[in-house]
Amino acid sequence: MAGLITRSIIYPFMKKTLVSLLLCSVGFQAVCNAQSTEVFKRKSYQLTFIEQDTTFSKALKEKLVKTFYTVYPELAKEYNKKTAKNVTFVIDTAYKGVAETGNATVTFSYKYMMAHPADIDVVTHEVMHIVQEYGYSAGPVWLTEGIADYARNKYGVNNAGSKWTLPAYKPTQSYENSYRITARFLVWIEKNVKPDFVKDIDASLRKHTYTESTWKEETGKTLDELWTSYSANPTI
Numbered sequence: 237m238a239g240l241i242t243r244s245i246i247y248p249f250m251k252k253t254l255v256s257l258l259l260c261s262v263g264f265q266a267v268c269n270a271q272s273t274e275v276f277k278r279k280s281y282q283l284t285f286i287e288q289d290t291t292f293s294k295a296l297k298e299k300l301v302k303t304f305y306t307v308y309p310e311l312a313k314e315y316n317k318k319t320a321k322n323v324t325f326v327i328d329t330a331y332k333g334v335a336e337t338g339n340a341t342v343t344f345s346y347k348y349m350m351a352h353p354a355d356i357d358v359v360t361h362e363v364m365h366i367v368q369e370y371g372y373s374a375g376p377v378w379l380t381e382g383i384a385d386y387a388r389n390k391y392g393v394n395n396a397g398s399k400w401t402l403p404a405y406k407p408t409q410s411y412e413n414s415y416r417i418t419a420r421f422l423v424w425i426e427k428n429v430k431p432d433f434v435k436d437i438d439a440s441l442r443k444h445t446y447t448e449s450t451w452k453e454e455t456g457k458t459l460d461e462l463w464t465s466y467s468a469n470p471t472i
């Protein structure tokens with residue numbers, strides 16, 4: 237049983253494809269017609285774009301593809317030249333979140349993207365997770381997510397257009413709040429303590445050399461000391 241459960245978590249899309257194929261073979265045309273796959277090859281990166289429902293906006297699809305080819309090569313160049321060459325985007329009609337990434341595949345919610353077509357830098361955040369490639373033994377999740385939003389803030393193509401910004405500092409915050417709150421802290425560290433800090437900490441996470449003492453080795457201050465300085469003067 238455990239094996240079956242694991243498989244359905246790792247390959248949810250493949251499972252759905254199989255179901256579609258089975259339904260097609262017994263004549264459920266609505267399901268057969270629903271899905272389409274297109275493969276793009278540019279700048280030495282291949283993007284396989286799968287729509288589980290072809291009513292997904294063509295203009296939005298074009299924007300997602302364009303954003304991928306704008307930001308992914310830049311992120312690869314800056315952080316990890318060995319990042320995956322073949323990436324898959326799936327527009328998932330059943331997925332309940334916004335988007336998630338695993339095995340160089342980004343799953344986007346059909347519903348969310350159709351309702352928020354300006355939020356195109358969901359791509360930037362998610363493909364940074366592919367570039368990160370930290371595996372299982374790396375650092376805390378809040379840092380992984382903070383770095384992905386740091387990348388979105390720096391490399392995003394339409395953050396202003398989607399009204400996505402780093403939130404102002406508040407005393408109730410903690411670096412463990414993750415996402416944009418951690419991203420803002422990282423921006424502050426680079427401006428006030430060490431330029432290129434994120435590049436270094438990202439590399440240590442990928443090499444699995446990251447520990448909490450990495451903060452002190454990199455900046456001369458512990459993580460908590462950095463946060464205390466940040467909260468005393470949080471201007472970025």
Ligand SMILES: [Zn+2]
Pocket residue numbers: 361362365381384
């Ligand atoms: Zn994320």
